[in-house]
Amino acid sequence: MKKLSIAAFLLMVAIPGVGASPALVEHASVSTSQLERDIQHELLLLPDYTVFDVLGFELNGSTVRLTGEVTRSALKDAAESAVKDLRGVRRVVNNIEVLPSSAVDNQIRLAAFRAIYREPAFSEYASQAILPVHIVVKDGCLTLEGSVANEPDRKTAYTKALAVPGVLAVSNHLRIGS
Amino acid sequence: MDLPSYSVFDYVTFRLTDGQIVLIGDVVHPELKQLAEQAVRAVPGLTALEGLTALENDIEILPQSAQDDSIRRKVYENVYGSPQFTWYAIQAVAPIHIVVKNGRVTLEGFVNSPSDRFIAETAAADATQASAVEDHLLARGGEDGKISELPIWLQ
Numbered sequence: 132m133k134k135l136s137i138a139a140f141l142l143m144v145a146i147p148g149v150g151a152s153p154a155l156v157e158h159a160s161v162s163t164s165q166l167e168r169d170i171q172h173e174l175l176l177l178p179d180y181t182v183f184d185v186l187g188f189e190l191n192g193s194t195v196r197l198t199g200e201v202t203r204s205a206l207k208d209a210a211e212s213a214v215k216d217l218r219g220v221r222r223v224v225n226n227i228e229v230l231p232s233s234a235v236d237n238q239i240r241l242a243a244f245r246a247i248y249r250e251p252a253f254s255e256y257a258s259q260a261i262l263p264v265h266i267v268v269k270d271g272c273l274t275l276e277g278s279v280a281n282e283p284d285r286k287t288a289y290t291k292a293l294a295v296p297g298v299l300a301v302s303n304h305l306r307i308g309s
Numbered sequence: 310m311d312l313p314s315y316s317v318f319d320y321v322t323f324r325l326t327d328g329q330i331v332l333i334g335d336v337v338h339p340e341l342k343q344l345a346e347q348a349v350r351a352v353p354g355l356t357a358l359e360g361l362t363a364l365e366n367d368i369e370i371l372p373q374s375a376q377d378d379s380i381r382r383k384v385y386e387n388v389y390g391s392p393q394f395t396w397y398a399i400q401a402v403a404p405i406h407i408v409v410k411n412g413r414v415t416l417e418g419f420v421n422s423p424s425d426r427f428i429a430e431t432a433a434a435d436a437t438q439a440s441a442v443e444d445h446l447l448a449r450g451g452e453d454g455k456i457s458e459l460p461i462w463l464q
Contacts, residue, residue, distance in 0.1 A: 165353055178449075180401045244399055258316045258385055260403050 161219035163190065170195060170220075173213040175261070177206060183240045185265045185276045186210055186227065193221035200228045200267050202240075236268045239297050243273060246291040252284065264288055264305065271299035278306040314338070317389075318381050320406040320417045321345050321368060328362035330355075335369045335408045335415075342368040377409045383436035384414055388429050396421075405429060405446065415443040423448045 161169075167190055174186045184206055186199040195214050201207050207227040215223045230236070243266045248257040256263055256279070265276040273292050279285050289303045315321070319341055321334035332349065336342055346366045349355065371377070384407045389398045397404055397420070406417040414433050420426050430444040 162353075176402060181399045182401055183399060184401070241395070248398075254382075255314065255316075257389075258314075258318060258403075260315045260317055260319070260406070262401055262403070265401070 166190060166217065166219040169217050170214050173217065174210055177209050177213060179203075180206060182244060182262050182265045183267065185267050188214070193219060194224065195220055195222070196224040197227050200230050200269065202230050204229045230267075230269050233270070235271065235297055239268045239271065239273060239295055240266055242295045243268070243292050243298070246295055247288050250287060250291055252287055256284075266292070271297060272302070273298050273300070274302040275305045278308060280308070282307060315341060317385065317403045317406050318408065320408050320415075323349070328360045329365055330361065330363070331365045331367055333367050335371050335410065337371050339370045342366060342370055371408075371410050374411070376412065380409045380412060380414065380437055381407060384409070384433045387432040387436040388416075391428070391432055393428055394425075394432075397425075407433070412437070413441045413443065415445055417445045418447070419449055420446050421449055 170188050170190065174180070174188065177186075180186065181202070184199065184201040184203075186197070186201070186206075188198060189196045197207075197210055197214070199210075201210075207225065207229055210227060211223050211225045214220055247253055247264060247266070248262075253264075263277045263279065267274040267276055273295070275288055275292060279288060285303065285305045285307060288305060289301055292298065292301045292303075316337070319334070319336040319338070321332065321336065321341070323330055323332050325331075330349065332345055334345075336345075343366075345368060346364065349364060355361070388394060388405060388407065389403075404419045408415040408417060414437055416429055416433055420429060426444060426446045426448055429446060430442055433442045433444075
């Protein structure tokens, strides 16, 4: 059975902003780990953040460097807006790449989504509250990001992606476990 | 450490009542009830919150039922498998939760419009073959312009 890491679950159930809210932690500084959780939380819950986008960040002191690839420029801007006012953040470097608009890539995205998430062995992944496998497509090249429970599932996702018509290459960045 | 999945078949949120945080919702896996409480208790600054007197855990553990499991899968397929709902299916965080208890389906979460609410409710009703469907979905922005109780996972 597929599992959700404790970190992912805590990310979902933590009350966002409470740890970072000046009103609630008026006299406390924000720890690095708390700030990382706050940033993760803000990014994950961006409206219209899909499995065809991937967002990440690096935290260096009070500077956040946003990374990843997104299908719409609005999401890049939204990610920066979401983290820049967090308590503990002084500077945001937005290195998120906006993927080129491409009808062919869009077809690949949808076909890969269906191939992977409608695979019977992936039914439990598909019903998770946070979808664990992201599908990034750029100029026909597909990259799998995220995590799966085990090596067979990792291979299955790769095989399904590789079989999608129009895909030129597949990079499998899926991690095992959380 | 691995824990049972928090899935679209669970729903956890909270309400604030007279200085109490009350965790509410329904979960398929019993462990999720305690996990949710632990997660909230671990929120920095929460215990020092002025006026907060208690944390109560009223999350319900759903009864084990093969029939309910079957309904969950059918409703899931009908809602998220609908071509009209592809946008919802590809969201990184699933916006619609499907809670099933003794054949009764409750839809929780968000959709983009009142018409999508109707589509989701109809899709769920079709899957359950006239079993009861309770629609708690909120249209973003709210049909009356208000959202009274935001789901914990979308705030």
